[in-house]
Amino acid sequence: MTKTHTTPERRATCGALAPDFTLADATRPAGSPLVRLRAWRQRAPILLALLPSPDVARNAAWLLALAGRADDLAIYGVVTLALTRETAARRLLGAVDVAFPLLMDGDGAALTAYLGAEAALPALAVIDRYSSLVALLPAHSPDDPPDLDMALRELAYADQQDCACALPAWED
DSSP: OOEESSOTTSOOOTTSBOOOEEEEETTSOTTOOOEEGGGGTTTOOEEEEEEOSOOHHHHHHHHHHHHHTHHHHHHTTOEEEEEEEHHHHHHHHHHSOOSSOEEEETTSHHHHHHHOTTOOSOEEEEEOTTSBEEEEEEOSSTTOOOOHHHHHHHHHHHHHHHHHTTSOOOOO
């Protein structure tokens, strides 16, 4: 079951609310509760791996890269999610052990909301704790690894901006 709360013709833009979705997690048994992006609103930032290609090897490499940086992501309290088409998710489970939700986008509406209908290359969506899309970091070629260093910088900057809002204004 896919529910995406944006129109598929519009792509996500940085600074706006990230397109919400409600999707099944391939790593959990059938009938488990669905995963909704907004469930983490005001709780944690999200690093969302967007994997539009059915290429299992490419997607597995991205998932392994994310898993390899789990400690770095944990420093910021980041929730890691991966999003791919349902058929690709099922094949990926046989190729790699996933330690975070692998969301199945049956009709492709959620992927389209982030990347557009013609996207073939993976990307990272950096979403702050208020569900705003901070950055969309696409791969530039099919063999590019995810730019996790840039994603971590974006998360750190978003966290600084969040903290700066609570600082008192000093009088001159």
